[in-house]
Amino acid sequence: MNGRLGAQQWIKTVAFFALMWCVLGLQACSSPMQDTRAAQLDALTTPEPDAQRQRAMRRLALASAYFEQNQSDAALQEARAALQIDATYPQAFSLIGLIHQRANAPALAQQSFEQALQLASQPLATPADLAEVQHNYGWFLCQQDRFEPAQAQLTQAVSQAGYRQVGKSWMALGVCQLRAGQKTQARRSFDAALALEPANPVARYQLAVLDWQNGDAQRAQVTLSSLNSSPQASAESLWLGIQLTRALAQPQEQRRLAQQLNQSFPNSTQALALAQGKFQDQ
Template sequence: MNGRLGALQLIKTGGLLALVGCLLGLQACHSPRQDAQARLDALTTPEPDALRQRAMRRLALASAYFEQNQSDAAMQEARAALQIDPTYPQAFSLIGLIHQRANASVLAQQSFEHALQLASQPPSTSADLADVQHNYGWFLCQQDRFDMAQTQLMQAIAQPNYRQAGKSWMALGVCQLRAGQKMQARGSFEAALALEPTNPVVRYQLAVLDWQNNDASRAQAMLGALNSSTQASAESLWLGIQLARALAQPQEQRRLTQQLNQSFPNSTQALALAQGKFQDQ
């Protein structure tokens, strides 16, 4: 009797009807956990694409390991990123770079190609695709597949919203130099310089091209800002010394000589200087 009264009371209060509706899927069933999540979503902004965000954090760690030449640790973190989000193209691109460093060209090729496939599909953006195309293009250049490399790099540069076009112009210039295309390389380096005026590699490469064209004054003007900065290298200082010598500037030559010997005393350039192996000899 008491059970019947209890059931009738539930019906009157609507509790049993709500329970039946929940079980049949006629209305939503809310657990305390779901209610708490709903309140959290109402008070804060949910993280967009949480899986990709988690994968990005693991890939950032993988990239840091890669930059420190810790390839095994980088590979582990890249794998962890893909376990979170198997469709993350940048993770496969980094794996391609790791294989490239290990001279495993077949595995690198496969990694880059899969990365390109994923980067060409949503939710990847044009900038994501450009990043992969840049890495793949540089890999192809290292394999002396210059035409394919330049195609990938130019496609990367052409992608809208790509913020590292200067880097790709620089890579394209280096690749064109390796292919013996000095005129095209100059154009690429100048495009890179317009986007990144302090890029040390670009300034050095343009100065080398000017020096090879017997234009020491133009080469020195291009190189001067670099050698006066903290980005000066043994190569740029050695070139600066040769330019000062060609332009009969003994004071500048002594200054750069002192800088080279102090900053890079064990470099091959310092040894060449000590032995007087100038380019014009």
């Protein structure tokens, strides 16, 4: 492909990274032991005015932990328990939407996200709460190839006051724009994500891919090098780094990255391609 990555490969890579970043950080986590101690504390103290929401938050934190461990049934049970405590809790509906999305039940996910969005838009909800729901809903819509409403939700999320995951939503917006074939807009979104989170591996990798596709191997290498020198390096980023060193005639750096790929990801498809000499510039 004359030194360029195939579109199918990097879109699949995008989907993997984005799904990981879409969930982590948006929901608080707790352990079952922490939840038990919290329940004991509730029994020993006089409830505060917001005790109902606090109890619901603890159940949802447990649900989020189960979700991150791929235990969807337990996560769904705990999220529903949170709603039994507080039926107006938007993040509980949002997590249920994520659970249904993972289970490939888009109609149920849609209903849950819409309910979450409605509750998060009420006057008593905070803009940051609304942004979390918009982020999750926007990514769901993007996964359904509904790019225009997906980008609208993600664009609104990054504009909400007090939202602490703005970099993540810029990254998700860039991914969605890539999927829609909007490379110029995606570059702007990834740049915005990196301005807020310089170590964001998805944004850094995808900017390097865009530079590589534009034939600027040197710029791509500058963008990618810090990622491949960090614990967040992936088989995909190392493989791209190897392609760049070949294009830039840097055999010593190529050998170093090849060794890193083989040591860190020996069973990856990229390591197999390296062993077979199936470079993408051939």
